[in-house]
């Protein structure tokens with residue numbers, strides 16, 4: 001499957017080229033969420049000094065991924081300084097701004113990413129935007145909100161220029177809204193092409209009820225690895 005092999009190539013290369021392989025002491029590693037970071041966790045789990053790693057999860061799926069790869073699980077409350085973190089993304093623009101949150105884990109993903117000295121994105125070819133955000137990912141900006149505030153935030157997002165904003169529903173998986181690992185709701189807000197993601201993030205973050213946005217801006221990502229459909233990889 002070209003998509004899965006693209007994800008694996010990107011993730012393996014990202015670990016091979018950025019993990020501190022020579023480290024002798026404890027290494028605190030952030031593990032993201034989604035289907036691509038699975039391969040990064042797999043690769044890290046193959047390293048000989050894996051007993052020295054303390055892995056910080058970004059949600060229940062990420063936690064299970066760490067356990068499945070036989071690595072030590074840490075809590076960010078105890079390890080607030082992270083050496084390196086790997087995570088997927090829904091879209092990456094030409095300035096390494098990201099849209100994240102398709103997997104509903106954006107809050108802990110941003111908490112871990114922003115606590116990491118190095119944050120490496122691993123993605124397949126579908127995620128690379130030719131220029132701005134909102135081109136390769138059409139499902140809107142995921143926003144985590146305090147449940148009681150959802151109606152207020154929806155109105156404010158339309159005032160900010162959203163063309164469409166909806167509370168993410170569980171669909172066949174769950175009647176009613178998706179509830180995040182932090183017991184919040186998610187709103188997906190479509191702003192079309194986003195030429196100034198930093199400003200949009202600041203505007204949304206300033207709304208009462210907003211916990212965090214899926215706009216990862218301001219240089220939070222240091223590098224991105226893309227698996228291409230031809231089995232090669234590119235970096236940004």
Ligand code: DER
Pocket residue numbers: 032033034035036037087088089090099100101102103104105106109
């Ligand atoms: O929600 C996220 O940001 C995740 O990292 C996820 O959306 C990445 O998706 P993937 O399954 O394509 O890696």
